[in-house]
Each structure stands twice: as C-alpha cells, then as structure tokens.
Amino acid sequence: MKHKSLLGILLGVFLLLLAACGGEDSASTSTSSDSSSSSSDSSGKRTVVVGGLYDITGGTGDVGTPYAEGEKAYFEYLEMKGGVEGLNLKLVGKDYAYQIPEAQKLYQELRDKEKAVAILGWGTGDTEALRQQVAADQLPFISASYSENLKNLDESPYNFLTAASYSDQGRAILKWIVENHEGDNPPTLALLYNDTAFGRSPIEDIKAYAKEVGVEVVDEQVIDVQATEAQSQLLNMEKKNPDYAIIQQTWGATATILRDAKTLGIDTQFIGLNWAAGEGIIDIVGADVAEGYIGILSHAFPYEDMPGMAEMKEYLDAKGKTIDDINQKFVQGWVAAKIMVEAIKIAAEKYPEGDLTGPQIREGLEAIQNLDLGGLAANVSFAPDNHAGTEKTRLGIVKNGKWEPITDYFSYRD
Amino acid sequence: MRNLFVRECGNYKTSYKEDMKLFGTKSEFIKWLILIVILLTLPFYASNYWVGMLTLCAISAIGAIGLNILTGFTGQISIGVGAFLGVGGYTTAILTTTYGLSFWISLPLAGIVTAVVGGLFGIPSLRLKGLYLAIATLAAQVIITFIISRWDSVTGGTAGMVLSRPTIGNFTFMSNSSYYYLSIIILILTVLYSVNLLRTRVGRAFLAVRDRDIAAQIMGINLFYYKVLAFIISSFFVGIAGALLAHYTMIVSPELYNIQVSIQYLAMVLIGGLGSILGSILGAIFITLLPVGLTSVVDLLTAYMPNLYQLFSAFKEFVFGLAIILFLIFEPGGLDHIWQNIKHYFKVWPFSY
Numbered sequence: 001m002k003h004k005s006l007l008g009i010l011l012g013v014f015l016l017l018l019a020a021c022g023g024e025d026s027a028s029t030s031t032s033s034d035s036s037s038s039s040s041d042s043s044g045k046r047t048v049v050v051g052g053l054y055d056i057t058g059g060t061g062d063v064g065t066p067y068a069e070g071e072k073a074y075f076e077y078l079e080m081k082g083g084v085e086g087l088n089l090k091l092v093g094k095d096y097a098y099q100i101p102e103a104q105k106l107y108q109e110l111r112d113k114e115k116a117v118a119i120l121g122w123g124t125g126d127t128e129a130l131r132q133q134v135a136a137d138q139l140p141f142i143s144a145s146y147s148e149n150l151k152n153l154d155e156s157p158y159n160f161l162t163a164a165s166y167s168d169q170g171r172a173i174l175k176w177i178v179e180n181h182e183g184d185n186p187p188t189l190a191l192l193y194n195d196t197a198f199g200r201s202p203i204e205d206i207k208a209y210a211k212e213v214g215v216e217v218v219d220e221q222v223i224d225v226q227a228t229e230a231q232s233q234l235l236n237m238e239k240k241n242p243d244y245a246i247i248q249q250t251w252g253a254t255a256t257i258l259r260d261a262k263t264l265g266i267d268t269q270f271i272g273l274n275w276a277a278g279e280g281i282i283d284i285v286g287a288d289v290a291e292g293y294i295g296i297l298s299h300a301f302p303y304e305d306m307p308g309m310a311e312m313k314e315y316l317d318a319k320g321k322t323i324d325d326i327n328q329k330f331v332q333g334w335v336a337a338k339i340m341v342e343a344i345k346i347a348a349e350k351y352p353e354g355d356l357t358g359p360q361i362r363e364g365l366e367a368i369q370n371l372d373l374g375g376l377a378a379n380v381s382f383a384p385d386n387h388a389g390t391e392k393t394r395l396g397i398v399k400n401g402k403w404e405p406i407t408d409y410f411s412y413r414d
Numbered sequence: 415m416r417n418l419f420v421r422e423c424g425n426y427k428t429s430y431k432e433d434m435k436l437f438g439t440k441s442e443f444i445k446w447l448i449l450i451v452i453l454l455t456l457p458f459y460a461s462n463y464w465v466g467m468l469t470l471c472a473i474s475a476i477g478a479i480g481l482n483i484l485t486g487f488t489g490q491i492s493i494g495v496g497a498f499l500g501v502g503g504y505t506t507a508i509l510t511t512t513y514g515l516s517f518w519i520s521l522p523l524a525g526i527v528t529a530v531v532g533g534l535f536g537i538p539s540l541r542l543k544g545l546y547l548a549i550a551t552l553a554a555q556v557i558i559t560f561i562i563s564r565w566d567s568v569t570g571g572t573a574g575m576v577l578s579r580p581t582i583g584n585f586t587f588m589s590n591s592s593y594y595y596l597s598i599i600i601l602i603l604t605v606l607y608s609v610n611l612l613r614t615r616v617g618r619a620f621l622a623v624r625d626r627d628i629a630a631q632i633m634g635i636n637l638f639y640y641k642v643l644a645f646i647i648s649s650f651f652v653g654i655a656g657a658l659l660a661h662y663t664m665i666v667s668p669e670l671y672n673i674q675v676s677i678q679y680l681a682m683v684l685i686g687g688l689g690s691i692l693g694s695i696l697g698a699i700f701i702t703l704l705p706v707g708l709t710s711v712v713d714l715l716t717a718y719m720p721n722l723y724q725l726f727s728a729f730k731e732f733v734f735g736l737a738i739i740l741f742l743i744f745e746p747g748g749l750d751h752i753w754q755n756i757k758h759y760f761k762v763w764p765f766s767y
Contacts, residue, residue, distance in 0.1 A: 057728045094709060095727040100670050104663055105470070105706060112463035112590075125669040132576055132664035136588060149573045195563070197669055200572040 045088040048344055048356050050075075050337075051110030051119045051139075052093025053126065059098040059225050060198075062251045063275055063329045064122060067144055068093065070326070070333025071120055077315040078341065087348055087356075089341065092116065100126045104133075111137055118344070118361050120336055121145070124198035131156040138358040140343070140365055142336050146274070146298075147201040151388045158358070160365055162339050162380055163298040163332075164393040164411075167205035169273045170246060171412035172393050173296065174206065177244055177271075178213050188218045190242040190268065192233070192249070192257060194225040199248050202273070206246065209412075218242050227253045231260045238266050247272040251280035262289045274298040277396065278328045279403070287401030297396040297405055299332045299377045304405075308374020328403075335377045339389070342371060378409040434613065453598055457591035465590045467703065472597040473658045475698035476604050478682040479691060480651030483608060485680070486689035487617070488644035489624030490539055494551040495679040497558035498649050500671030501528045502656025504562060507575040507666045512568075517580035517661060524657035525650040531558070532649020539641040543627075555676055563668040574667025577660055587661075597658055601695075604651055608691050611647070620644055624689075685741050687748025696749035708733055 052071060055064030075091040083089060092114045096102040103126035110116040117139065121127050124145035131150065134141045135158045142160050143150070148167040150159040164172065174189075181187040189210060193199035203220070210217050218240040221233040234257065237245065245268045247254050254276040261270065262285075270293055272281075277295025300306050302323035309323075312334060316322060340361075347356055347364030366384045373379060380389030392409040427433045437443035457465050481495050502524040509520035535554040542550050562569050569575065579587045580596070587593045611617045619640045622630035631637050660666045678701055686697020712726040719726075745752055 056723075057731060094713075095723075095730075097727070097731070099674070100667075101675070102705060105467070106709070108463055108466040109706075112461065112466060125667065128574060129663060129665050129667055129670065132578075136579075136664070147573075155576050195572075197572045197574070197667060200563075 045083075045086055046348070046355060047088045047090065048118075048348075049090045049092055049114050049116045050340060050344075051107070051114060051116030052091055053103055053106060053110075053119065053121045054093050054095050055098045055122050056095040057097045058095075060123060060250045060275075061098070062280060063278070064098070064144075066327050066329040067122070067333035067336075068095075070330035070335075071337040072333075073312075073315055073330070074334045074337035074341070077311060080315065080318055084341065084345055084348070086352075087344065089344065091120070091337070093120070096122075096126065098123055098126075100129050103130065107133065111139065117356055117358050118142075118340060120340060124201055125196055127159065128156075128197055131159055134158045138362070140340075140358055140362045142340050144332070144336065145198065145201075147197065148205055149201065153385065153387060156387075158362060159387060160339075160382060161388045162336050163274065163377060163389065164296075164391050165388060166202035166248065166273055167209075168388075168391045168412065169296045169298070169393050170202045170206035170248075171209045172410065173244075173246060173271050173273075173395070174209055174213055174215055175410075175412040176395055176407065177215060181243070183243075186214055186216055187244060188216045188240070188242040190219040190221065190237050190240065190245040191217060192221050192223055192237070192245055192247045194227075194249055194253065195222050196225060199225065202248060215244075223249065223253055223257065225249060225253055227256050229260065230256050231264060234260050234264055234266060237268070238264065242268055244269045244271060247276045250275045251278065251284060254281055255284035258289055258293060259285050269294065271295065271395075274332075274393070277403070280327065280329075282398060282401055282403075287398075290398045290401070293398045294406070295396055295398075295403070297328070297394040297403065299328055299335060300375055301328050301403055302326050302331060303402075304375070306375030308376035310374070331376055335373055338373065339365075339368070339371065339380060342368060436609070450602065453602075454595070457594055462590050465594050467706065469590065469594045469597050469662065471699045471702045472594070472601045473655050473662065474679070474682060474702050475695040476597075476601055476658065477652050477655035477679055478686065478694040478698040479604055479608050480648045480655065481679050482683050482686075482689065482691070482694045483611070483620070483651070484644050484648035485683055486687075486694075487612065487620045487624060488641065489627075490536075490641065490644060491544065491548040491680075492551040492554075492645075492648070493548050493673070493676050493680065494535060494554035494558070495652055496671045496673060496675035496677075497555040498528050498532055498652040499656035499659065499675060500558060500562055500666070500668070501531050501649075502653030503660035503666040503671070504569055504575070505653070506657040506660055507577050508568060511575055511577055518582075521580075521654065521657050525653040528653025528656065529646045529650040532652070533642050533646040536642045536645025536649075539645065540638045552673075555673055559668050559671055562671070569668075572668060574665055574670075577664050577666065579664065580661055593662055597662075600654065600658065604654075605691055605695075608651075616640070616643065681738055685738065685748055687750030690748070690750035692753065693748050693750030696753070700749060704734060704737060705730070 054068035055061050056068060072091060075089060078084060078089060092110065094106045096106050107130055110119065119139055119141045121141055121143035124147045127143040127145045128147065128149060138158060140158050140160060142162055146161050146163050146165045148165045150156045150161055151165060177187050191203055191206065193203060207217050219237050219242060221237050223230045223233050247257060247270055254272055258270060272295040274296045277297060281293065282290045343361050343364035344356065346367050347360040351360050366382050369381050370379050378390040378392035382389060391411040391413065394405050394409050395407045396403045396405045437446065477495065477499060481492065484490050484492055505524040505527040506520040509515040509523060510517055535551060538550045539547055563572050587596055619635050622635055623637060623640050627637055682697035682701045683694060685700055687693025708730045712730055715726055716723045
C-alpha cells in the first residue's frame with residue numbers, strides 16, 4: 001500500500017513535469033505564431049527577437065551574471081526610450097550554466113520556439129560548438145568569447161567579435177612588455193590558463209608572437225577555472241622565475257592565483273586578459289593583494305567619465321540605481337547588445353518590408369564602420385571579409401584599490 | 415480476428431519456435447507497428463523544436479542502450495561512456511573531414527573503432543569488478559579526453575573539428591525532421607538488435623555473468639571472452655551514438671565529452687531501469703528533457719517574480735539532483751518498472767488480488 005502511494009506521487013511528479021513542458025510549448029507556439037504569421041503587431045511594428053545565452057549559475061557565472069544583466073539592461077533602456085522606430089525589439093535569454101549540451105538545447109529553443117533572428121551568446125566552448133549550426137541557420141551570433149578561432153570566416157561565417165580577440169589581447173600585452181621591460185636580460189614569461197577551449201584559445205598565438213618579439217616563454221601552468229587553490233602550480237612556476245605571467249581565467253581563479261602568489265611571496269608581474277580583469281578581482285582578494293596587478297581593459301569602468309556612460313546613467317537613474325550597482329562586465333554586456341541593435345537598425349532601414357531575417361542583420365553588422373561607442377570600448381568596424389570588430393585594447397593597473405588605465409586603446413600592430 | 419484488447423495471459427506454448435517469437439500475439443505486433451508509425455509520422459504534427467529535442471533523445475537512447483548492455487545485462491559499471499562517445503565523434507570527424515570519406519561508411523567505422531577502444535579498456539574487467547572496474551573505466555574517460563585535447567595535429571585540440579551533415583546524392587540531412595528520421599531508424603535497428611541479442615546464447619551468457627560470474631564460469635562460460643564482448647558490443651552502439659551526435663551538432667570538441675556526460679548516461683540507465691531496453695529509452699528521454707522541463711518551470715515562475723530569475727536558475731540544479739535521488743530511493747527498478755506496474759495494474763483490474 002505504502003509502495004503504491006509512493007509510486008503514485010512519483011508518477012504525479014513526472015506527469016506534472018511533462019505537463020509543464022507541454023503547457024509551456026502550447027503557450028509559446030501561440031506567441032511565436034503571432035510573431036511569425038503577422039509580420040507586425042497591433043501598432044504596425046515589425047517584431048525582431050534576439051536570443052540570449054547566459055551563464056548565471058555555471059563555472060563562469062562570476063562574470064557571466066553582470067554581462068547578462070548589461071545585455072538585458074540595454075534592451076530595457078531602448079524600451080524606456082520608446083524603442084527603435086518601427087520595430088518591436090525583444091531579447092529572450094536563458095541560463096545555460098556553462099554546459100555545452102544545455103546551450104545546444106536552448107539554442108534550438110530560441111531558434112524554433114522564440115523565432116530569434118540573432119543571438120547574443122556567451123562562452124568559447126559553446127560558441128565554437130554552435131558556429132556550424134548558426135551558419136546553417138543563418139543567425140548572426142555575437143558572443144562574449146573573443147576566441148581567435150571565430151575569426152575564421154570559412155568555419156564561422158555568422159560569428160562576430162566585438163572586442164580584440166584573446167590572441168590580440170595577448171599580443172598587445174607582449175608589445176607592452178617589450179616596450180616597458182627594464183633590465184638587460186630579455187623578458188621571461190609564464191602562461192597560466194585553464195584546460196577549456198576558453199583557456200587554451202590564445203596560448204599558441206601568444207607563444208608564436210612571443211618568439212617573434214623576443215620574449216621567452218619559460219613556463220605554462222594549467223589551473224582549473226573554478227580553482228580555489230593554486231599553490232603547487234605557482235611553486236612550479238616560481239622555479240623558472242618569470243618576469244611576467246599572463247592569466248587567462250575569469251575572476252574566481254584569478255583571485256586564487258593572486259592570493260596564493262602573495263602567500264608564497266612571488267614577485268612576478270601578473271597580467272590578466274579581459275575576463276581576468278575588472279572590479280571583481282579587487283572585491284575578492286582585497287585592495288592590498290590586488291595592488292599593482294595589470295589587466296586588459298577591453299571596456300570602460302562605470303566610474304570612468306566617458307560620453308557613452310550618459311545613456312547608462314539615464315537607465316540607472318530610471319531604475320533607482322547608481323553606478324556603484326554595476327561593474328565593467330555589465331558595461332561589456334551593454335556594449336555587445338548595443339552593437340547588435342545597431343546592426344538591426346541598419347538592416348531595418350535597408351529592408352523596410354517584411355520580417356527581418358538573419359542574413360539581413362548580418363549585412364547590417366557588416367555595414368558597421370567605425371561605430372563610436374562613446375569610449376565604452378574600442379570603436380568597431382566589420383566588413384564582409386572581416387568579422388573581428390577591432391584589434392585595439394587597453395591596459396590598466398590596480399592602484400589604491402581601483403583600476404586605472406595605463407594606456408589608451410592600441411593595437412599590437414601600431 | 416481476435417480482439418485487440420484481450421491481453422495475453424498464461425503461458426501455453428507447444429514448440430520452441432513459438433517460444434522464440436519476438437511478438438507473442440498479433441495484438442502485440444500491431445501495437446508496436448502503431449508505435450513505429452506514430453514515431454515516423456511525428457514530424458508532420460510536432461513543432462520543429464520538439465522534433466529537434468526528440469532527435470537528441472533518440473541519439474541518447476542509442477547510447478543508453480549500449481551502456482545498458484554493459485551495465486544492465488552484464489553487470490559491469492562504466493564511467494567512460496562520455497569518452498567513448500568522443501571516440502565515435504572524433505572518428506567520424508577525422509574520417510569525413512580530413513579524409514573526405516562518406517558519412518555512410520564512416521558511421522559504422524566509428525562504431526567499430528569505438529568497439530575496439532572499448533574492448534581494450536574492457537580487458538581489465540576480468541580481474542576488476544564493481545567499484546574497481548568503475549575507477550578503471552574512469553581512467554578511460556581521463557586518458558581519452560586527454561589524448562583528444564592534446565593531439566592537436568589530428569583532433570584540432572580544444573578548438574575541435576567541424577563536420578558537415580550527411581548527404582545522399584543531392585539531398586542533405588540539414589532539416590530537423592530529416593535528421594530525426596535518420597536517428598529514429600538507427601534507434602529502431604538498435605532496439606531490434608539488442609532485444610534479439612538477449613534471446614541468444616551470448617545474451618544469456620551476459621545475464622549469467624551478471625548474476626554470478628563464478629557460477630557462470632563453472633558452467634563453462636568463458637568469462638574473459640564474454641566480459642570483453644560486452645564491452646565491445648556496448649561501445650559499438652555508444653560510438654554510433656557519438657557519430658550521430660557529432661554530425662547533428664556539426665562539431666566535436668573535447669568539452670562535449672567530459673565526465674558529466676558519462677554520469678548523465680549512467681543516470682539514464684539507472685532511472686530508466688537496469689537491464690531493460692525500454693528503460694534505456696525512457697531514461698534517455700527523461701534525462702534529456704528534465705532540464706528543458708525545469709527551465710520551463712523556471713520561466714513560468716519568473717513571469718510572476720522577475721527578480722528571482724537568478725535564484726530559480728540555481729534552484730534548477732537542485733531539483734535535477736533531487737529528482738535523481740528520489741528515483742533511486744523510491745523506484746530502483748526505474749521508469750521501466752513503473753511502466754510494468756501500470757501495465758500489470760490494468761491487466762489484473764479489477765481483481766488485483
């Protein structure tokens with residue numbers, strides 16, 4: 001008897017789950033048929049759905065959460081300002097917890113159920129895993145991954161990079177090292193990264209460029225993206241005593257590295273790529289440990305006085321928030337969304353009739369020339385044969401518990 | 415003709431031939447036929463999204479059946495399924511992309527290569543049982559993913575490799591429904607093979623090895639042969655699933671084949687029911703669709719409480735774990751057992767005693 005009732009409960013839960021899937025399906029098919037069957041809503045506007053893949057609860061959620069909030073905020077800001085002329089812009093995003101299979105399922109959902117015509121993505125692994133599918137479905141894809149692989153137009157014809165690629169960031173650091181290195185010996189370098197597509201993405205390019213400019217790579221250490229301890233790797237690195245170490249991680253692992261390096265008394269100059277830089281580092285390890293840490297500043301900080309901040313301040317005011325509530329990764333998400341919307345605007349002007357399609361938005365992106373982001377990021381330009389928006393980036397240093405830029409936007413080719 | 419709704423009862427068979435029939439009664443045959451027709455006509459009335467989801471379910475079901483042959487029938491735990499999927503995926507990626515072979519040749523080759531690799535890792539199974547074997551297969555997981563991500567010149571390293579969808583003449587399996595048909599047909603063939611496997615000498619030897627291997631050996635069953643054979647057959651299907659998945663997502667990368675995938679497949683087999691083909695399919699559907707269902711629930715809740723999205727998203731993982739624990743506690747027989755219970759209930763209704 002007892003067994004039977006338990007069985008009943010389990011069955012009930014299972015059926016409920018099924019019902020939830022089914023119910024959701026029928027609800028959303030009705031909405032999606034609204035958007036697809038009639039190209040315009042009651043006010044005569046054309047609906048454009050942009051899909052979002054967020055990492056909020058996964059391995060890179062530390063930087064993924066503010067980034068996702070930035071993207072959502074830009075769409076809310078547009079809506080607040082009355083939207084885009086003649087368009088009903090919508091951002092539909094989901095958390096995929098940094099799991100590639102999950103990203104693939106959500107992507108199918110965005111494509112088939114929500115009828116998204118463009119995607120704002122997140123990680124390197126999933127962006128690379130989706131690039132073929134995206135190309136086949138002709139959906140322009142702006143990712144938060146700046147992996148050099150995505151520059152390859154044959155394999156990723158629908159991917160766009162909105163900031164300097166990880167490899168270009170690494171090259172920029174090498175250029176800075178060569179120009180600023182003191183002492184008679186050639187500079188020596190270590191590479192600290194995690195064993196994911198994201199972590200390994202720039203390593204070979206950095207090594208190749210280091211050879212070119214005369215920086216000696218003396219050591220490489222693999223540190224997990226969620227590591228809470230890295231002493232053994234740092235002790236190994238210390239044996240080679242490199243002058244500099246480039247970190248390709250997100251906030252969590254970077255903080256671990258800086259803290260353990262302080263504990264072990266390592267005097268190597270640590271330099272982080274863009275996801276290893278930002279306010280989060282200082283918040284986690286404290287101002288005294290972070291002091292002197294250098295990082296790539298691909299985007300502006302909320303407290304920097306930039307013309308592009310005006311819109312964001314307007315948004316924050318309306319929400320009753322201040323710039324203290326947001327951080328650099330929020331700005332990064334905001335900028336990614338802004339570039340996508342810019343492309344949609346261009347496409348909408350060029351094709352005033354009918355629903356906007358992926359290829360049209362791709363044309364819009366490819367028409368973007370030297371888009372001024374008001375100092376929030378380096379200006380971006382795309383072309384049919386170039387989907388890397390920029391090669392320029394900045395470097396900054398932690399001084400008195402605050403990031404300060406030490407260079408302006410520059411490219412390693414300058 | 416006999417009434418379709420009258421169920422078979424009792425066991426009255428007068429010849430071996432009759433005993434070996436796949437479908438005991440005509441009604442059973444017709445029921446399966448109807449099910450297959452429903453499966454084959456699904457793309458005509460299901461939305462594109464659901465066809466895509468069911469394709470993923472079908473592919474996982476092939477892998478889960480493979481694992482069930484090893485774990486459910488022969489009683490050998492494997493935590494290396496993720497890596498074996500990877501072997502299948504990379505084999506077809508290398509054969510089709512680097513060497514330009516046709517998908518139709520590379521698919522069985524992917525199965526064979528995975529079977530060979532699986533057989534190699536199955537060799538320790540004679541000496542190792544239970545937890546020991548589990549750790550040995552975990553080693554396979556680590557070694558294979560290590561090789562995949564380090565052997566850059568062949569596998570493309572962490573960047574992975576790009577594949578294309580299979581073609582026949584001028585037709586490409588680009589649409590969701592065409593790929594659904596491809597997967598579902600291979601799934602049906604897999605089911606047919608594995609159901610029949612259990613009725614053969616080899617299948618019965620597997621069961622004997624599972625139930626008490628020493629007794630099986632005394633009966634004259636060559637333990638080493640059958641244990642490795644189980645690894646080989648199981649890995650073949652896992653490799654086929656890996657190859658199908660690779661061509662479906664059109665990319666292979668080491669991150670797609672991590673330990674989490676292995677655990678998910680184990681969960682499919684456990685939740686579906688050990689030693690049951692139907693269970694493998696139900697488990698594959700359950701594990702593949704549970705996150706989707708949970709996301710829908712989160713979406714529903716967020717519609718009323720938009721500020722709590724982050725909390726609900728984190729809660730999703732919790733519910734996923736909880737569902738699995740509850741299953742293992744309250745229905746160790748899995749979904750298959752639940753289904754048998756339901757069938758039994760109606761069979762004897764209203765006289766359930």
